[in-house]
Amino acid sequence: MTGKKSPWNDLGEFIRAQRELANLSLRQLAEMTKVSNPYLSQVERGLYKPSAEVLKSIAGALQISAETMYNQAGLLDDDAGTKGHDAGRVEQAIHGDSRLSKDQKDTLLRIYRGFIERP
Amino acid sequence: MTGKKSPWNDLGEFIRAQRELANLSLRQLAEMTKVSNPYLSQVERGLYKPSAEVLKSIAGALQISAETMYNQAGLLDDDAGTKGHDAGRVEQAIHGDSRLSKDQKDTLLRIYRGFIERP
DNA sequence: AGCATCTGCTTGGTATACTTAGCACGCATC
DNA sequence: GATGCGTGCTAAGTATACCAAGCAGATGCT
Numbered sequence: 001m002t003g004k005k006s007p008w009n010d011l012g013e014f015i016r017a018q019r020e021l022a023n024l025s026l027r028q029l030a031e032m033t034k035v036s037n038p039y040l041s042q043v044e045r046g047l048y049k050p051s052a053e054v055l056k057s058i059a060g061a062l063q064i065s066a067e068t069m070y071n072q073a074g075l076l077d078d079d080a081g082t083k084g085h086d087a088g089r090v091e092q093a094i095h096g097d098s099r100l101s102k103d104q105k106d107t108l109l110r111i112y113r114g115f116i117e118r119p
Numbered sequence: 120m121t122g123k124k125s126p127w128n129d130l131g132e133f134i135r136a137q138r139e140l141a142n143l144s145l146r147q148l149a150e151m152t153k154v155s156n157p158y159l160s161q162v163e164r165g166l167y168k169p170s171a172e173v174l175k176s177i178a179g180a181l182q183i184s185a186e187t188m189y190n191q192a193g194l195l196d197d198d199a200g201t202k203g204h205d206a207g208r209v210e211q212a213i214h215g216d217s218r219l220s221k222d223q224k225d226t227l228l229r230i231y232r233g234f235i236e237r238p
Numbered sequence: 239a240g241c242a243t244c245t246g247c248t249t250g251g252t253a254t255a256c257t258t259a260g261c262a263c264g265c266a267t268c
Numbered sequence: 269g270a271t272g273c274g275t276g277c278t279a280a281g282t283a284t285a286c287c288a289a290g291c292a293g294a295t296g297c298t
Contacts, residue, residue: 026276039256041277048255051285052171052194066195075171076185092184093212104234111230113140115223116182145246158286160247167285170255245294250287257282264275 009046014072016044018062032061049073128165133191135163137181151180168192 019029026044030037035054043050050058052075059069070076094100094108138148145163149156154173162169169177171194178188189195213219213227 025274027274036257037275038258038277038279042256045277051255052189052192054256056194070171070189070195073171075175076189089184090209090212090216091187093209095187095190097209099235101234108227108231108234110140112219112227115220115227116218117141144244146244155287156245157247157249157288161286164247170285173286240298242297243295246292248291249289251289252287253285255282255284258280259278261278262276264273266271266273268269268271 006046008043008049011049011073012044012046015040015058015062018064019044022062024061029058029061033057125165127162127168130168130192131163131165134159134177134181137183138163141181143180148177148180152176 019026024032026037026040029035030040033040033054035050035057039048039050040058042048043054052070052073055069055073055075056066059066067076090112091109094105094112097105100108138145143151145156145159148154149159152159152173154169154176158167158169159177161167162173171189171192174188174192174194175185178185186195209231210228213224213231216224219227
């Protein structure tokens with residue numbers, strides 16, 4: 001394990017850096033996130049890649065947005081929605097519109113997808 | 120397990136609905152996502168909650184944004200970054216979608232506005 | 239009818255995510 | 269010195285995510 005770099009090292013280093021910036025010990029973060037402190041230690045050292053739920057919980061405790069954390073973990077491409085790609089844009093906007101009920105969202109999405117598939 | 124509802128049923132139903140809308144079989148989706156077809160079947164029936172990587176892959180294959188998929192899975196709060204910016208978002212996205220014809224855009228906008236005015 | 243192909247699903251197995259119990263060390267106090 | 273507390277980490281154990289092998293049914297073709 002001398003110098004061996006796992007795929008999750010960058011993420012772990014990011015989490016440790018943010019934790020230290022927030023002046024929290026592993027045990028304190030563990031209490032806040034309800035994730036065990038040994039596991040957090042292992043995550044920080046790149047031994048495991050945590051689930052999105054754990055990432056979300058850590059992000060909340062460290063007052064980072066979930067989006068930032070997912071970007072760091074490679075779960076979101078922060079350019080994806082803006083790189084001239086239409087795919088997902090309309091869908092995302094519909095989902096994000098709080099004035100629409102779930103049924104209305106479903107209806108709009110179904111119609112939209114129908115249009116996309118047979119132009 | 121008769122009628123027993125797992126926490127992931129909504130997500131599974133969402134994925135199945137999108138897959139069927141896209142006219143893909145489980146095996147086709149499995150090939151596209153590199154996820155096994157039995158597992159996808161189990162995910163759709165709410166037996167397991169898939170990781171964010173699997174969700175991202177499914178989203179890509181079904182041409183849904185990762186954000187949309189994560190929202191559906193409860194991994195992102197869709198209001199988190201967009202509260203107060205709902206107005207105009209859907210309309211903008213529809214206008215900007217190059218895959219829609221003018222008629223289709225008009226239709227979608229008409230329906231959308233109808234929903235907004237009388238909820 | 240038989241055969242091939244496609245479909246969704248069951249079952250047992252493997253790997254990883256995550257926990258619990260506990261160790262070693264550092265520091266402060268008496 | 270001894271003791272207590274906080275710190276990060278090890279190692280064994282548990283649960284879940286996900287896979288491979290294969291079954292049963294439906295459909296189409298000869």
